[in-house]
Amino acid sequence: MGKTRVFELAKQMGLESKELLEKLEAAGISVANHMSVLEEGDLKKFEAANAPVVAQIEEERVKPGIIRRRRREVPVESVEETEAVAESGAVAQPKSETPAAPAEPQETPASQPSEKAPEETPSAAKIAAPEAAPPAEPEPVPVTPPAEEKEAPAEKIVAEDKEVSAPPVAAKPAARPERREEKPTPGRAKVLGRVDLSRLSSGPPARSEEPQRRERPAARREAPPGRPAGAGRPAPTGRPAPNGRPAPEGRPAPAGRPATAGRGRPSFTPAPAPDEVFTPKEVRGGKKNKKGRGGYDAPGGEVADGRPGRKGRNLEVFEPDRSGRMRRPKKGAKQAKKTEVTISKAIKRVIRITDSITVGELAKRMGIKANELIRELMQQGSMVTINHPLDFDTAALLASEYNYEVENVAFDEATILEEVPVIKEGEEAPEDLRPRPPVVTVMGHVDHGKTSLLDAIRAANVTAGEAGGITQHIGAYYVELEGRKITFLDTPGHEAFTAMRARGAKATDIVILVVAADDGVMPQTREAINHAKAADVPIVVAINKIDKPDSNPERVKQELTEFGLVPEDWGGETIFAEVSAKQHINIDQLLEMVLLQAEVLELKANPGKRGRGIIVEARLDKGRGPVATVLVQEGTLHIGDPIVSGVHFGRVRSMVDDRGNRVDEAGPSMPVEVTGLSGVPDAGDLLYAVEDEKKAKDVAQHRQQKLREAELAKTSKISLDQLFAKIQEGDVKELKVVIKGDVQGSVEAVKDALVKLSTDACRLVVIHTGVGGIIESDINLASASDAVVLGFNVRPEPKAAQLAESEGVDIRLYNIIYDAVADIKNAMEGLLAPTLKEKDLGRAEVRETFSVPKVGIIAGCYVLDGKILRNAKARLVRDSVVVWEGKLSSLRRFKDDVREVAAGYECGISLENFNDLKVGDIIEAYEMEAFKTLL
């Protein structure tokens, strides 16, 4: 055979060069590297030295861990001895391995293979090394009947044990047969080493392979049954565990067989085995095998059939492998650990949120990158940022895609604030309800006498009541008429009324509409009517100033019929009273009318409940801290009650009524000034008495949290841009509009044109029209009613513009009616194209005008805010009405033409083709910028 290189030998042995190098070195053969040449002498030497190793190798095949142990413990000689003992029938040893017994039955099938075994044996003998000598023994093996086999395993075990200690005397014929059958598998492993050697030295390599092939199938078949034998294998090691487990499973392969088998059939060339081995073990085995054990695993692979059986075992065996080294004892512990982890994970997979959660927070809780979530949302058609809040449903849907559950642990504010009757639980019984005084607000046009009327009512009442009593202004008061009370909100005008309503609060039961008999219906009269109607509050008309000679109540009645306010004596349902606030005429009659209207409304409340009221006004008092005027609406408020209002909480420290008297409790419709809150609430906020102060605090804190979230999610009210989408989603069934224009004619024209745009999907409702600039009350009305504001040749007052900005009210300004109608139409059809939006640059006020020959009028201006640009577009606004629109023809500072003038500076401005400039006019500079819509 000549020379053989190390790597070649390694290949034949199924080892890695490195491993073989180690073996060679151990055998005293010095080689430089895997390319080194091994002389025949070396080979023989190695073969000799390797013989004992064979036994070790066999064991390795079983499994990485097991293999190693075997190596050291099984010297060739001992093996031989063992076999000898077995043969001699030294069954002697009792075995603790009772478990082995079960294995045997499985082996029984092995008996069949045993028939083949004999065939193999000879071949092996021929091919294999001289060591295979004991071929003779195999023969008896096949003979052994299955029944005997049962005993055999036990014997084997014993025998092996002996191997370790002393040379057994007895032989175990029974044991053998098992080995052989099983051996095929393990044997190969062993043989591998040997065969290779034999080949190198003398053996006919070709042959050795053939037999393998033949055998393999047999081995496979046998393998499973052989397993039991495997059980026997453990015996030698003295390890009961393996026996027990695998045996029944038919863990064929690995078994210690190798030793015996190896001997009996050296012919088994392991080579082919490897492939099979990998299959069963998959990755794990593969990894370990990398270092040349592949060959050994092969045998295991052969056992492939037995896989299932192995699995159970493997689980235990492998776990340690994963950990890095095999440590069987720890297996159990590890498994337990895993279980724990799983449980905790399950818990983590539930995300608890309160109503909403931001994209970033959700991603964080799921342990993924926010970008991933944003991408996911984008794919679903939502363009969001990391701070975008997701509502519960969206969050739940998203989370489910990542196997997370979302639980809404929203703070149940409603439950805490629930007005649980103090006296008894459950539904309010009708008998608990008591009539309550009506709450009245006075509205009307400027100077029509609202304040005078309120004063007249109060004065009359005070004087009638306590002599010298001084009414205290707390924002509301109540009067008595023949024992019946009426509560008046002391803030006349519809601004406060609507501002409160815009906050979701309805404080008023009845509106007294004051119309001066000598003036008739005026713009604010109309506004008041619209506001009252929008709030669905009944109106009692007070025709004031009837003492005046030019008063004409009939004309007022006539005018009001246009608004649906028809007097009862004219066949209508509206109650009218003709009064004189100044002369105190018919004041009682008016109050009578109000009480009449209240009767119709059947206003009732349960005073037995915890108190709930509305903040009419509030302020910070230097000495008393936050002071709030509360109009109690439900239940009764007591001193010491824990309370919460808006984001503030506390306890009722003191209560004072409108006459300055300290009171201990306040019932329905009673206004009182309350101290004890932690902060100043807003007018319109509701105030609740709750069970205890902690709950009040919880609610307040929860609201603060929600307020922050709301800030993030600041969504605007309805706007034309989103109109179509909202109509599509069914969110909007009608579009409410407030129309303001420079002249009544255009307002009416627009109104008529818009109403005709109503479709089945969306009705168009004009809730208010008016002449003049867009003012705060227009915005409040639009905000409270979720309406858009359309302006024709008018501008929003600065305060109104600010309010619209903060309230998210959409204001659309037009010069041409057609444009407005087209816009609304397109918006309703989802066709509103991206348009240009105006960007305000600055405003200048005309302080003086100069007439310059050949040039025209030059306005001496003061820039109020922003800046005026020479090339900017401009408009001239007079009393909030646009008078002119165009471009500047000149912009000067002193005598110099300049490109811009900043706020706080004076300048001279002339307008293109316009000379009708007047002191007090406002020149607005603006430019158009692309306005993006997501339609």
Ligand SMILES: Nc1nc2c(ncn2[C@@H]2O[C@H](COP(=O)(O)OP(=O)(O)OP(=O)(O)O)[C@@H](O)[C@H]2O)c(=O)[nH]1
């Ligand atoms: N002759 C007469 N004058 C009245 C009567 N009521 C009010 N006035 C006068 O009308 C003017 C306006 O009255 P106010 O009570 O201030 O009217 P208002 O509606 O509250 O006005 P604003 O607060 O500006 O909205 C005052 O000069 C009153 O004296 C009335 O019944 N008869």
